[in-house]
Amino acid sequence: xxxxxxxxxxxxxxxxxxxxxxxxxxxxxxxxxxxxxxxxxxxxxxxxxxxxxxxxxxxxxxxxxxxxxxxxxxxxxxxxxxxxxxxxxxxxxxxxxxxxxxxxxxxxxxxxxxxxxxxxxxxxxxxxxxxxxxxxxxxxxxxxxxxxxxxxxxxxxxxxxxxxxxxxxxxxxxxxxxxxxxxxxxxx
Amino acid sequence: xxxxxxxxxxxxxxxxxxxxxxxxxxxxxxxxxxxxxxxxxxxxxxxxxxxxxxxxxxxxxxxxxxxxxxxxxxxxxxxxxxxxxxxxxxxxxxxxxxxxxx
Numbered sequence: 001x002x003x004x005x006x007x008x009x010x011x012x013x014x015x016x017x018x019x020x021x022x023x024x025x026x027x028x029x030x031x032x033x034x035x036x037x038x039x040x041x042x043x044x045x046x047x048x049x050x051x052x053x054x055x056x057x058x059x060x061x062x063x064x065x066x067x068x069x070x071x072x073x074x075x076x077x078x079x080x081x082x083x084x085x086x087x088x089x090x091x092x093x094x095x096x097x098x099x100x101x102x103x104x105x106x107x108x109x110x111x112x113x114x115x116x117x118x119x120x121x122x123x124x125x126x127x128x129x130x131x132x133x134x135x136x137x138x139x140x141x142x143x144x145x146x147x148x149x150x151x152x153x154x155x156x157x158x159x160x161x162x163x164x165x166x167x168x169x170x171x172x173x174x175x176x177x178x179x180x181x182x183x184x185x186x187x188x
Numbered sequence: 189x190x191x192x193x194x195x196x197x198x199x200x201x202x203x204x205x206x207x208x209x210x211x212x213x214x215x216x217x218x219x220x221x222x223x224x225x226x227x228x229x230x231x232x233x234x235x236x237x238x239x240x241x242x243x244x245x246x247x248x249x250x251x252x253x254x255x256x257x258x259x260x261x262x263x264x265x266x267x268x269x270x271x272x273x274x275x276x277x278x279x280x281x282x283x284x285x286x287x288x289x290x
Contacts, residue, residue, distance in 0.1 A: 019221075023214050031209035045210060049220045056221060128202055147203035182195055 004068035008059065023052060026072060033073060036144045037080045039129050047083065051076045066158075070151075073159045077141055084137060131181040139174030146171055241269065 002010075002021070010018035030051065034044035054075055062071060132140060141160060145151045151159070157167045210216075244265065248258055 020214065020218060023217055027209050027214060028206065031213065032207040035207045036203065041210075044207075045213065045216075048209075048213060049217045052217050053221060124198060125202060128198060143199075144203060147199055149200075149204065178199075179195055 005064050008062070008064065008068070012059070019056075026069065029069075030072060030076065033076060033144065033148075034080075036132075037076070037141065039133060047076065047080060050079050050083075054079055067155075070155055070158050073145070074161065077159060081137070127185050128182065131178055131185060134181055135174065135178055139170055139177060142167055142170045143174045143178065237269070241265070 004022065004025075007018045007022045007025075011022065031044060031048055034047040034051070035041065038044050038047055051072070055072065058075065062068075135143075142156055145156045145159060153164055153167050156171075157164050160167065162170075245262060248261060251258070253261075
């Protein structure tokens with residue numbers, strides 16, 4: 001199997017198909033990360049594409065000694081932060097009345113059979129997504145990476161660019177806040 | 189008592205459930221990458237080229253050569269410029285056609 005490093009070098013030497021190979025390799029995991037960060041499919045798609053544009057621009061600065069996936073996720077997180085900041089500013093400026101009702105309605109329309117179990121599961125996931133939306137952004141990314149079960153604390157620290165102690169404290173605090181939010185919603 | 193465990197399980201399931209990426213995602217990304225030409229770089233190169241051409245023309249016209257020679261040299265220079273622009277435009281359109289075909 002060709003390594004990421006070989007693919008990058010191959011792309012640098014002018015082979016476009018190496019880039020396609022690289023995008024396909026991380027397509028599912030990166031899209032999933034984008035989706036968990038933004039919690040919207042369309043937003044996740046835009047973020048995914050923007051990430052690759054930025055990756056190609058910054059490829060010269062990439063250190064091949066670092067794992068590519070950690071760097072890719074770090075770029076994703078930085079772009080997501082920028083986009084979120086811009087969106088927040090715009091929202092404040094326009095003072096739009098923001099409601100999730102329409103998107104929730106869209107999400108519940110599904111071609112899958114509407115069994116009771118399915119609907120309950122769907123409701124649980126919707127509740128969880130609502131809780132994740134209310135979670136302060138600095139706690140969201142460590143939680144996502146932690147539950148992916150493929151990132152060690154050190155790798156999470158590398159992606160977030162924070163020390164190990166901060167990763168642990170953010171994870172603890174994030175879990176506490178999320179569980180409290182879930183508990184509150186459960187009691188409603 | 190079981191609720192925290194259930195929550196933990198739900199979180200694990202939620203974050204590890206596959207999220208289906210749209211089938212057009214890779215093609216769309218490659219198209220976007222093809223569209224994002226370095227326009228800033230192109231503008232800088234054009235501006236630099238204009239400055240160089242004007243300086244060259246000024247030095248040449250102020251020099252001690254015959255007018256006919258000056259016009260001849262300027263025409264040859266303009267011809268090279270035209271060929272360079274034609275090649276650049278051809279290259280850019282070929283790239284964008286290729287990405288839209290994919």
